[in-house]
Amino acid sequence: MPDILREGYSADVIAMEQEYVLQTYRRPEFVLVRGEGARVFDSEGRAYLDGVAGIAVNALGHGDAQVVAAIQAAAEGLIHVSNLYHTEPHAVLARSLVERSFADRVFFCNSGTEAAEGALKFARKHARRFSGQEKTGILAFSGSFHGRTMGALSATATEKYRAPFEPLIPGVCFAPFNDPVAAEDAITDEVCAVIVEPVQGEGGVHPATVDFLERVRAACDQAGALLIFDEVQCGLGRTGHLWAHQAYGVTPDLMVLAKPLANGLPIGAVLMTQVVADTMVPGDHGSTFAGGPLVCRVAQVVLERISTPEFLADVRDKGEHLAARLAALVEASQLAREARGMGLMWGIECEVEVAPILSAAYRHGVLACGAGPNVLRLLPPLTITLAELDQLVDRLEVAFDEVEGRD
Numbered sequence: 001m002p003d004i005l006r007e008g009y010s011a012d013v014i015a016m017e018q019e020y021v022l023q024t025y026r027r028p029e030f031v032l033v034r035g036e037g038a039r040v041f042d043s044e045g046r047a048y049l050d051g052v053a054g055i056a057v058n059a060l061g062h063g064d065a066q067v068v069a070a071i072q073a074a075a076e077g078l079i080h081v082s083n084l085y086h087t088e089p090h091a092v093l094a095r096s097l098v099e100r101s102f103a104d105r106v107f108f109c110n111s112g113t114e115a116a117e118g119a120l121k122f123a124r125k126h127a128r129r130f131s132g133q134e135k136t137g138i139l140a141f142s143g144s145f146h147g148r149t150m151g152a153l154s155a156t157a158t159e160k161y162r163a164p165f166e167p168l169i170p171g172v173c174f175a176p177f178n179d180p181v182a183a184e185d186a187i188t189d190e191v192c193a194v195i196v197e198p199v200q201g202e203g204g205v206h207p208a209t210v211d212f213l214e215r216v217r218a219a220c221d222q223a224g225a226l227l228i229f230d231e232v233q234c235g236l237g238r239t240g241h242l243w244a245h246q247a248y249g250v251t252p253d254l255m256v257l258a259k260p261l262a263n264g265l266p267i268g269a270v271l272m273t274q275v276v277a278d279t280m281v282p283g284d285h286g287s288t289f290a291g292g293p294l295v296c297r298v299a300q301v302v303l304e305r306i307s308t309p310e311f312l313a314d315v316r317d318k319g320e321h322l323a324a325r326l327a328a329l330v331e332a333s334q335l336a337r338e339a340r341g342m343g344l345m346w347g348i349e350c351e352v353e354v355a356p357i358l359s360a361a362y363r364h365g366v367l368a369c370g371a372g373p374n375v376l377r378l379l380p381p382l383t384i385t386l387a388e389l390d391q392l393v394d395r396l397e398v399a400f401d402e403v404e405g406r407d
């Protein structure tokens, strides 16, 4: 065990990271060593209320007894055998996802980007089978984020993520998010798939409007295009509904999941209807790690817990409370312009860059993150208590005041 009480421990860890790890992230100047519920602790013993939950991953918080027990039990059984063989947790998890959703079939993978990648491939094959060689177009939207692999990145709008790696895959177009007329114009007969986040996450926490999703759905039906909902961030209870699209009453043909599904172990999933599934045959797509018995057993625990009506009602109640508190924060602060979100997924649009506000929040014991330069994002564990949520916002108010120079 590393001696975290040793003088200089965190400085050493940070120096090592900076010397050896590829520098694709800017991290704050502390080292996290432990978590408990909605709190994490750094090596100096400071506690932080976790308003990030590993980017919407630790839905059940840290150190959840059932998650820990599932990992231990699974590790003593089988961790991995590959997709060449049958294992029970894989089949059981697929059935559980199907029983709780619009879908008939599930493909497992290891991350959100892989799930988006898979969905785009399945849509291409579906169009090729039913509509010939020309129907290959993909429509995505401004502000979208679907991941970092070449395919998922091709459908991600943010220019600075794309530009260094071009050329990306051809045939992807973008229309303005929440503009139904522009979407209807863009969903032509050449489009095989439309991919959209019902609540955009990385793009700044922007919920879609009901009208937008309804008209995108209708335009897809008209053009024979498949509708893919990317619920990697907004799905699995985050909005207070098991699936974000249930709040809209609009159903996709495919849905991609990842972040919270195994509470921190890597997993992704593509859910689809039978007609989409029918176009895929053995050998068409695959993964070495995906759907392993350990990760699926843990995901089963997560899915069973978060999909009960009581759990989801509790998320909605806490979400309403958080909405009211953030509206008051915006009202009181010169720096905050607007709070947007659903359930326990919120963004505070600021007049300034959020980096100094995030730093002040760290000093006051809160983890929050950005969603673009001007939006402060909150994605706490879904199990956070009302009292913890209040304390988190209290501290955030202090951080806003401090940056504004009002303390």
Ligand SMILES: *Cc1c(COP(=O)(O)O)cnc(C)c1O
Binding pocket: 110, 111, 112, 113, 114, 116, 145, 146, 147, 148, 197, 201, 202, 230, 231, 232, 233, 234, 258, 259
């Ligand atoms: C995080 C995210 C992804 C990518 O997931 P990774 O697991 O980081 O590959 C894709 N789509 C959305 C909406 C996301 O929030």
